[in-house]
Amino acid sequence: MKENNKKYWSPSLTTDIVIFTIENDELKVLLIKRPDDPFKSYWALPGGFIHENETTHDSAIRILKDKAGINEVYVEQLYTFDNKKRDPRGYVVSVTYFALVPKDKIKFDFTERTQSPQFVSVKKLHNLAFDHKDIIVYARKRLQFKLEYTNVVYSLLPKNFSFNKLQKSYEAILGRKLDKRNFRKKFLQLGLIRSTGKMQRGTRQRPAKLYTFISHRLTELKKFF
Amino acid sequence: MKENNKKYWSPSLTTDIVIFTIENDELKVLLIKRPDDPFKSYWALPGGFIHENETTHDSAIRILKDKAGINEVYVEQLYTFDNKKRDPRGYVVSVTYFALVPKDKIKFDFTERTQSPQFVSVKKLHNLAFDHKDIIVYARKRLQFKLEYTNVVYSLLPKNFSFNKLQKSYEAILGRKLDKRNFRKKFLQLGLIRSTGKMQRGTRQRPAKLYTFISHRLTELKKFF
DNA sequence: CCAAAAGTGTTGACTGTACACCCATGT
DNA sequence: ACATGGGTGTACAGTCAACACTTTTGG
Numbered sequence: 001m002k003e004n005n006k007k008y009w010s011p012s013l014t015t016d017i018v019i020f021t022i023e024n025d026e027l028k029v030l031l032i033k034r035p036d037d038p039f040k041s042y043w044a045l046p047g048g049f050i051h052e053n054e055t056t057h058d059s060a061i062r063i064l065k066d067k068a069g070i071n072e073v074y075v076e077q078l079y080t081f082d083n084k085k086r087d088p089r090g091y092v093v094s095v096t097y098f099a100l101v102p103k104d105k106i107k108f109d110f111t112e113r114t115q116s117p118q119f120v121s122v123k124k125l126h127n128l129a130f131d132h133k134d135i136i137v138y139a140r141k142r143l144q145f146k147l148e149y150t151n152v153v154y155s156l157l158p159k160n161f162s163f164n165k166l167q168k169s170y171e172a173i174l175g176r177k178l179d180k181r182n183f184r185k186k187f188l189q190l191g192l193i194r195s196t197g198k199m200q201r202g203t204r205q206r207p208a209k210l211y212t213f214i215s216h217r218l219t220e221l222k223k224f225f
Numbered sequence: 226m227k228e229n230n231k232k233y234w235s236p237s238l239t240t241d242i243v244i245f246t247i248e249n250d251e252l253k254v255l256l257i258k259r260p261d262d263p264f265k266s267y268w269a270l271p272g273g274f275i276h277e278n279e280t281t282h283d284s285a286i287r288i289l290k291d292k293a294g295i296n297e298v299y300v301e302q303l304y305t306f307d308n309k310k311r312d313p314r315g316y317v318v319s320v321t322y323f324a325l326v327p328k329d330k331i332k333f334d335f336t337e338r339t340q341s342p343q344f345v346s347v348k349k350l351h352n353l354a355f356d357h358k359d360i361i362v363y364a365r366k367r368l369q370f371k372l373e374y375t376n377v378v379y380s381l382l383p384k385n386f387s388f389n390k391l392q393k394s395y396e397a398i399l400g401r402k403l404d405k406r407n408f409r410k411k412f413l414q415l416g417l418i419r420s421t422g423k424m425q426r427g428t429r430q431r432p433a434k435l436y437t438f439i440s441h442r443l444t445e446l447k448k449f450f
Numbered sequence: 451c452c453a454a455a456a457g458t459g460t461t462g463a464c465t466g467t468a469c470a471c472c473c474a475t476g477t
Numbered sequence: 478a479c480a481t482g483g484g485t486g487t488a489c490a491g492t493c494a495a496c497a498c499t500t501t502t503g504g
Contacts, residue, residue: 010237013234050236080281164482406496409457428454428502431457
């Protein structure tokens with residue numbers, strides 16, 4: 001390894017963030033409309049070049065706050081994409097992150113921006129800028145996987161939620177239906193949630209019990225879900 | 226996202242590679258002795274600044290060939306480390322990779338180098354340069370995980386191997402003993418290997434049947450191991 | 451013939467899966 | 478009263494974990 005790093009090639013470094021949420025029982029990703037070339041007016045992930053004196057993680061947090069007005073959410077590094085053809089301007093390295101946000105925590109400030117951030121269902125991703133579709137597909141796989149061996153789903157749900165919301169969230173992420181009784185049994189065994197005593201209001205049917213997560217810290221499950 | 230990337234801050238970009246192999250039924254990592262500051266004469270992962278016109282993956286492949294004389298092995302991107310304190314020279318981003326190599330494929334060329342590459346047991350990692358110990362610990366976890374839901378172990382074993390070698394490899398990576406009969410049963414069910422008809426020679430005991438992997442392509446297993 | 455590792459099955463506990471009906475509420 | 482989603486249990490199949498002795502060879 002050579003020591004004087006000033007001599008060496010330094011490509012441009014960007015971060016892009018896949019921000020997932022659950023809305024209407026669908027898994028959605030936050031996209032913005034690009035205001036400039038390349039890919040002007042294509043949908044793209046929020047992201048950008050890193051600033052001086054910030055790490056890629058800092059950068060991700062900054063963008064998250066800036067584009068969706070959120071902090072204190074689940075964020076983890078995803079993968080570093082650096083295919084030579086991914087950016088028409090040349091070799092641009094993107095360190096990607098993914099974030100999980102309960103829908104009710106998001107406060108857009110549309111007035112200040114022209115990029116019109118918008119949540120788009122993962123089932124309707126067409127014509128994205130750069131390799132952003134690949135990034136989202138990769139992120140979803142990671143999320144699916146993580147759902148099965150951690151309690152990470154807590155980071156997508158509001159404070160109180162019905163069992164049905166929980167199950168629908170799993171179904172939206174995994175992309176398949178689950179059996180109601182088996183889901184309930186298995187999930188209760190995990191001991192991650194407790195009944196709040198509260199009930200859901202305002203539905204036309206029998207009110208559902210509301211549950212809450214006992215811990216909001218990421219933990220690995222002993223058994224695969 | 227701003228468009229003229231020339232204006233933006235470009236940190237130094239390096240790659241470091243965790244090269245695992247199994248030797249004497251132990252999981253080992255290839256380390257080199259750093260010839261220069263910082264961390265002069267500390268053990269470190271092979272790595273270096275990326276060259277002009279190569280991607281981080283290209284760089285990993287180049288280092289792999291250069292430092293251990295190997296190609297056509299299993300390589301995958303691990304994680305991007307960019308903690309500000311990881312390098313005393315300043316902010317240096319390292320995109321790390323991990324590689325899996327059967328011991329018999331490695332041909333060091335010690336005569337040309339002063340870095341004395343050497344395989345070190347993962348149980349004996351002391352005083353490594355930079356954050357390289359963290360990187361190795363992270364890589365090992367990834368490998369443990371991968372071992373359980375893919376056939377990746379093929380990339381650590383020689384063409385023909387006994388069931389015992391296979392089991393010892395699992396044990397070395399996972400760090401725990403496995404039951405001989407259950408291991409055999411489970412692994413055979415997976416249908417990944419077949420008996421070659423050959424027998425192990427030169428041992429003092431009953432000769433073991435030699436097996437070989439049917440496919441050398443990475444595949445996910447239906448069931449967790 | 452002895453030492454050393456190879457090879458081989460069964461059982462009981464647990465886990466996963468399939469499946470259908472009554473309940474509580476708002477309209 | 479009815480439409481709607483909420484809530485509940487059982488039985489069967491498959492998988493996992495524990496466990497000990499015989500076989501084959503080289504020395």
